[in-house]
Amino acid sequence: MLQRIQTEEGDARHILPRRVDAEHAALLVRVVHQTLISAHWSPSQNPAPTPIMVSTNGGRKQARRFLRNRRAWSRNGMGGRGTGILKSHHMTTHGKVDAHLTERRQATRWLQAVNGRPLATFCGSYLLGAAAGVTFSPLAVVNACLLTSGVLWLLLRRRSLPVATTLLVVCAAWLGSAQGIRHTVQDAILWRTLPQGEAVFAVGEVVSEPVKRRTIWRFIFRARSIQAGQRVFHTPTYLWVELPEERLDNPHAGERLQIEGRMRLPSATGASGASFVDYLRRQGVVRTLRPYRVAKLDDSGWRVFFSRLRRRLIKNLRYHLPTREGHIAAAIVLNDRTGLDSSIRESFRRTGTVHILSPSGTHVSMLAVAVWAVCRLFRLSRRVSALAVIAVIWGFVGVAAGGEPSFRAAVMGTLVAGAVALQRELDLPTSLALAGFLIVLTDTGALLDPGFQFSFILVAAIIAAAGWLNALAFGVTGGRLKPVGGLLAAIGFGIVCAIASAPLTALYYGQMSFIAPLANLVIALPVQVLTAMGLAIACLPWAPDWLTAPVALSAWMVDKAVRWLALPAWASVPVSPPPRWAIAAFYALFFIVLLVLSARDSARRRELAL
Numbered sequence: 001m002l003q004r005i006q007t008e009e010g011d012a013r014h015i016l017p018r019r020v021d022a023e024h025a026a027l028l029v030r031v032v033h034q035t036l037i038s039a040h041w042s043p044s045q046n047p048a049p050t051p052i053m054v055s056t057n058g059g060r061k062q063a064r065r066f067l068r069n070r071r072a073w074s075r076n077g078m079g080g081r082g083t084g085i086l087k088s089h090h091m092t093t094h095g096k097v098d099a100h101l102t103e104r105r106q107a108t109r110w111l112q113a114v115n116g117r118p119l120a121t122f123c124g125s126y127l128l129g130a131a132a133g134v135t136f137s138p139l140a141v142v143n144a145c146l147l148t149s150g151v152l153w154l155l156l157r158r159r160s161l162p163v164a165t166t167l168l169v170v171c172a173a174w175l176g177s178a179q180g181i182r183h184t185v186q187d188a189i190l191w192r193t194l195p196q197g198e199a200v201f202a203v204g205e206v207v208s209e210p211v212k213r214r215t216i217w218r219f220i221f222r223a224r225s226i227q228a229g230q231r232v233f234h235t236p237t238y239l240w241v242e243l244p245e246e247r248l249d250n251p252h253a254g255e256r257l258q259i260e261g262r263m264r265l266p267s268a269t270g271a272s273g274a275s276f277v278d279y280l281r282r283q284g285v286v287r288t289l290r291p292y293r294v295a296k297l298d299d300s301g302w303r304v305f306f307s308r309l310r311r312r313l314i315k316n317l318r319y320h321l322p323t324r325e326g327h328i329a330a331a332i333v334l335n336d337r338t339g340l341d342s343s344i345r346e347s348f349r350r351t352g353t354v355h356i357l358s359p360s361g362t363h364v365s366m367l368a369v370a371v372w373a374v375c376r377l378f379r380l381s382r383r384v385s386a387l388a389v390i391a392v393i394w395g396f397v398g399v400a401a402g403g404e405p406s407f408r409a410a411v412m413g414t415l416v417a418g419a420v421a422l423q424r425e426l427d428l429p430t431s432l433a434l435a436g437f438l439i440v441l442t443d444t445g446a447l448l449d450p451g452f453q454f455s456f457i458l459v460a461a462i463i464a465a466a467g468w469l470n471a472l473a474f475g476v477t478g479g480r481l482k483p484v485g486g487l488l489a490a491i492g493f494g495i496v497c498a499i500a501s502a503p504l505t506a507l508y509y510g511q512m513s514f515i516a517p518l519a520n521l522v523i524a525l526p527v528q529v530l531t532a533m534g535l536a537i538a539c540l541p542w543a544p545d546w547l548t549a550p551v552a553l554s555a556w557m558v559d560k561a562v563r564w565l566a567l568p569a570w571a572s573v574p575v576s577p578p579p580r581w582a583i584a585a586f587y588a589l590f591f592i593v594l595l596v597l598s599a600r601d602s603a604r605r606r607e608l609a610l
Contacts, residue, residue: 009365019238026056040392085198090474115479120432120433122169123434126175129174133179133181133443136581138181141181145177152166152169153166164555179440190235190286191585193233196356198262198263199228200226200289201226202239202258202260204225205222205255205256206252207219207238209310209401215246217245220241221240221259223299226263237287238285238445240280241259241285242597247291247293254307254309255296259294260291261292263289264288266280282448283448306398313334313399316538318330318339318540320543321548324555324559325555328559329555332363332534333535340357350515352501352519353523355458356364361455361537361542364397364410364412367418371389386417394420397409406434408439408455409455411438416428428463458500460492460500460591461497461499461500461594465593466598470489472485499590511574512573517570519561519562523561525528527554532553534554
C-alpha cells in the first residue's frame, strides 16, 4: 500500500511506502528540495517533475541511502540513482547542468596526465623534492613544500584533483625533500669532521673507472670505514685517490682495496684547479687520499669483469683504426677520453656536442635500433628481438662505464623493449620517472652530477615536445611522413635540445652555443654508425678492412665537422653562470610552454577525429 505525501517546501511529489514514518518522509522531501535548489531549478519557473517511485521493500533503508548520497547528488548536479528523471528534465529545459559539467571537464583536463599516471606522479614528485633538497637551503625547501601542499589542498577542495593523486604528490614531495636535505646535511658534517692531513686506514671499493695519466692512477674510492688513530668512521665516504703506478698495477672498477695513506682537503691552483674541485664536490668527494700502502682484497665485485672487458674492447678498437680516429671512436663508443687532446675537447664544448662523449640515451637508442633491425632482418619474432635488445643494452652499459646517464637509458630501454615483448602500451613519462627514482633512491648525490642533469632534462624535453613535433612531421591528422614536415621536425628537435641544455651549459661550462642545433644534426648519422659498428668491431680481435672502413670514415667526419663548426666566433659566446633559482624558473616556464603546445595539437587531432 502506498501513500502520497506532500509538503509545503516544494511541489515535488514522492510516492513512499506506508512504513516510512512522517519524520523520515519530511526529511527526505527536504533533501530533494535542497538538491533542486543547488541545481538551479525552481518549481515556480518549471512544471513539477515526474514523481519518483521508491520501492516498498526497505523504505527506511532507502531513506537513509538517499541521505547518504546527498553529497554525491549535489556534486554531480542532480546526478545519482533515483534522480535521473529530474536531471533529464532539468537538462532539457535549461541545459545548465551540461554547462556545469563541461566547465568542470575543461578545468580538470590539464590534470588528466597526472591522474592517469600514478607511478610517474609519485616518482616525479620524489625527484623534484630531492632535487630541491640538494640544491636549496632546508628552510627554503620546507617553505616550498608547505606552499605546494597548500596549493594541492585548494585543488582538492575545488575537486580539480583526486584525493589519491593529492596524497601521492604530497607524500612523495616531502619524502624526496627529506632525502635531499639529509644528503646535504650529511655531506656538510663529513666535510667538517673528517680528519685533515692525518694518516688514515680506509677499506672500500673503486667506484669509477681508473684513469692513468703519466704514472699516476686516478679514481674515486668509496670507503666503507675510515680509521684515524682511535676514531673510526663507518659512514660511506667518497675519496679521490691518486695512486702511483708502482704501488698497484692495473686497478679496476669494482675492486675492493685496503688503503693506508694521508688524507687532505681538495685544493685548487688556478681556474682549472677550481673547476676540478667543483667537479669533486658534485661527485660527493670530501677528501683526497695519497696512498703509500695498498692491498687488494679477495671479495671484489662483479664490476671487475666488465672493467677488464672494457679495456680489452678499447684496445681492439684502437688497433683496428688509425690513431686519431681510434681516439675519437673510443671516446664516443666506450667513454674513454684519455686520448683526446684539449683542442678537440674545446671544439665539442663550443658546438654543444659534448654529450656524445659519454654513453647516454643517444648511444643506447642507436644501439637498440641497430640490434632490432638485425634481429628483424633474420626474421626473429618481436619477443625474441626485444629480449636481444635488452641483453645488448645492459651489456653495453656494463662495459661503457657511463654512470647515471647510461643507467637511466638502460632502464628506459628495458621498459620500452619489455612493453614490445609483452605487447603492452608504452608510457615514456613513467619510464623516465621510474629510472630517475631508482637512481636517486640508491645514490642521492647523483642529482648533482652534470651528466645526470643533462640526460634527464633533455629526455624530458623531448617527451614534452613529442606532440607538436609529431604534428610537424606527420600533420595534425597523422598519416605519412611529409618531407618538409620531417625537416621542420628535425630542426625543431635540435632547437628544443639546444634550449633545454643551454642553462646547464652556461652553469658548468660558462658558455652558450648557438650552432648546437646544426652541429647535432650534422653528426647524427656518423655517430649512429660509430656506435653500432664500432662496438661490433671492438668485439673482434681481427676485422676486415671493409668492416673497419665505415667506422674510420664516420670518426673522421665527426672530427672534421666538429672542428669546422667550432671555428666561427659566434658559434659559442662566454656567459656568466646563472643563479640556480633562475635556472629552476626557466625550466618551469620552458616545460609549461612545451606541454601547452603538445596539448593544443592533441586537442586539434581529437577534434578532427570526431
